[in-house]
Amino acid sequence: xxxxxxxxxxxxxxxxxxxxxxxxxxxxxxxxxxxxxxxxxxxxxxxxxxxxxxxxxxxxxxxxxxxxxxxxx
Numbered sequence: 726x727x728x729x730x731x732x733x734x735x736x737x738x739x740x741x742x743x744x745x746x747x748x749x750x751x752x753x754x755x756x757x758x759x760x761x762x763x764x765x766x767x768x769x770x771x772x773x774x775x776x777x778x779x780x781x782x783x784x785x786x787x788x789x790x791x792x793x794x795x796x797x798x
Contacts, residue, residue, distance in 0.1 A: 734784045743768055753784040766790055 741750040743765035750763035766787045
């Protein structure tokens with residue numbers, strides 16, 4: 726019997742950079758072969774159609790781009 730470990734995805738942060746342009750990554754695409762690609766929101770949208778056939782999971786944190794900080798008035 727083979728054991729398989731399932732890991733929860735770690736949140737993306739400012740250290741994670743887009744593999745295409747180097748901007749902060751907000752999307753992690755885990756490939757069927759086990760590799761991963763990181764994308765900024767712009768490039769994730771640009772390549773989304775082409776990735777569908779080679780991606781196992783997509784971790785999309787682009788909602789962080791529209792969050793507004795709370796003010797302390």
